[in-house]
Amino acid sequence: MANKNQFSGLIFTYLFAGMTAFIVLVCVFTPDVILFKRLSNYTVHIMLGFLMLGLLFLMLGKKKLLLISFVASGLLSIFLKYSSNSKLQLARDSGLPDVSIALVNLADITTLPDSLTANIQRIHPDILVCNELTPDWTHYLSVALRKQFPYQVKITRIDNHGKALFSHLPIVETDTLIHRNIPHILSTIELGSSIRFRVLNTFFNPPLVHKMLEDYNQQLGFLVNRIRQTDLPLLVAGDFSVPPWSTELRTFKYAANLLDSRRDITLRSGKGFEALLEVPVQQIFYNSRLACTKFSNLYDGDKNKLGITGTYQLTPK
Numbered sequence: 495m496a497n498k499n500q501f502s503g504l505i506f507t508y509l510f511a512g513m514t515a516f517i518v519l520v521c522v523f524t525p526d527v528i529l530f531k532r533l534s535n536y537t538v539h540i541m542l543g544f545l546m547l548g549l550l551f552l553m554l555g556k557k558k559l560l561l562i563s564f565v566a567s568g569l570l571s572i573f574l575k576y577s578s579n580s581k582l583q584l585a586r587d588s589g590l591p592d593v594s595i596a597l598v599n600l601a602d603i604t605t606l607p608d609s610l611t612a613n614i615q616r617i618h619p620d621i622l623v624c625n626e627l628t629p630d631w632t633h634y635l636s637v638a639l640r641k642q643f644p645y646q647v648k649i650t651r652i653d654n655h656g657k658a659l660f661s662h663l664p665i666v667e668t669d670t671l672i673h674r675n676i677p678h679i680l681s682t683i684e685l686g687s688s689i690r691f692r693v694l695n696t697f698f699n700p701p702l703v704h705k706m707l708e709d710y711n712q713q714l715g716f717l718v719n720r721i722r723q724t725d726l727p728l729l730v731a732g733d734f735s736v737p738p739w740s741t742e743l744r745t746f747k748y749a750a751n752l753l754d755s756r757r758d759i760t761l762r763s764g765k766g767f768e769a770l771l772e773v774p775v776q777q778i779f780y781n782s783r784l785a786c787t788k789f790s791n792l793y794d795g796d797k798n799k800l801g802i803t804g805t806y807q808l809t810p811k
Contacts, residue, residue: 507558514544514566522573524741528704535737535773541570577739578756585785585807591685592807593663594619595693596792597731597776598800601626601654605794611638613794618642619803620663621683623731625697627656635660649677657695666690673716674709680720689808691784692724696732701742710736714746721750727783727808728752737773752779755789755804778804785809 517533517540524534533540548563596619603610614622622643624635632650635658639646643660647668650656657679659665667682679695696717701707721728730752736742738754747754755778780786788805 507562510559511562514562518566518569521570526704526707528702528707531701531707531740534740536771537570537574537737537739538773539771541567541574544570574739575758577744577754578758579754579786582757584757584789585787587787587807590808591689592787592805593621593683593685593691593729594788594803594805595621595623595729595731595778596801596803597623597625597733597778598792599625599733599776600628600631603800605796605798605800607631607634607638609794610800611635613792613800614639615642617792617803620661621693622658622660623693623695624658624660625656625695625733626654627658628652632656632658647679647681649679654699655697657697659693659695671717671720673713676713678717682726685808691727691729691808694721694728694730694732696730696734698733698735700735711742714742715749718746718750721752721781725783727806728781729784729806730779731777733776735775737775738777743777747779750779750781752781753786754779755786755802757789776802778802780806783809 520530521534521537521540524530544563544567548560548567551560551563596614596617598610598614622639624631627635627648627650629650629652632648636646636648639660643662645661645663645665646658647665648658649670655676657677659679659681661681661683664684665681666684669680671678671680681693681695682690683693684690694717698710698713699706701710721730730750734743738756746752756774778789784806786804786806788803790803792800792803794800
């Protein structure tokens with residue numbers, strides 16, 4: 495009987511090790527299969543799950559299962575860390591010119607519009623980027639933010655590809671980059687008399703089926719080609735609808751030579767238990783002509799998440 499139990503325990507250990515290895519490989523080297531893509535979206539949760547399993551096996555005295563769980567959790571932790579910015583600390587403020595930016599998805603706003611504008615005025619960013627701009631938001635924001643942001647660029651649509659860029663710094667040029675009827679706003683902004691930088695505002699639908707995944711990658715490739723054409727300081731702010739550790743975004747950042755504002759992988763904050771299942775999909779990337787000195791989530795007075803915000807200073811050319 496003892497040999498039979500020992501054999502059964504050995505079989506379970508091998509099965510658990512095989513399943514664990516499969517899950518880790520899917521999270522790190524995610525194939526273009528929608529089911530696996532959706533699984534990899536929850537890599538943070540899976541990493542924490544293996545950590546909890548390891549603690550459970552520790553209490554049960556299962557040393558081999560404990561080791562397997564902790565190794566899996568550690569490997570996923572390293573992968574997640576290097577999917578964001580590998581530098582743990584934000585750049586120090588060196589006194590060079592800087593610019594602050596806030597990114598808001600209007601479809602996510604659950605508070606009154608006046609609350610949104612009040613919080614924007616409170617943090618007073620140099621640039622406000624909005625996604626999912628619909629006709630009911632266009633007139634309201636244009637009027638409510640005109641004093642704070644006299645320079646405005648808007649693309650109003652009834653679908654979720656409406657966009658806007660509000661700036662209190664002069665916008666000297668704006669290009670609307672269109673690929674397959676999806677617009678992206680590329681604005682050149684003047685910071686002082688002889689300093690210019692660019693802001694790219696983008697939005698992506700979540701790739702729910704394989705055809706949408708192909709379109710998603712084509713849109714990213716289109717943006718990479720345009721990003722490579724600029725040597726100015728560049729900010730890329732948008733809703734990418736996939737987490738920063740996804741294969742698509744890691745490839746995009748590498749191909750476009752962009753850096754991630756995030757120093758850690760923090761789940762999207764919000765109210766209710768369902769917020770624990772959400773992942774960060776809003777991103778602000780920047781090129782080597784800039785350095786990120788501040789980055790955080792943006793909340794209203796009731797701790798409702800409004801978006802993200804960051805501050806970026808120029809670096810010597």
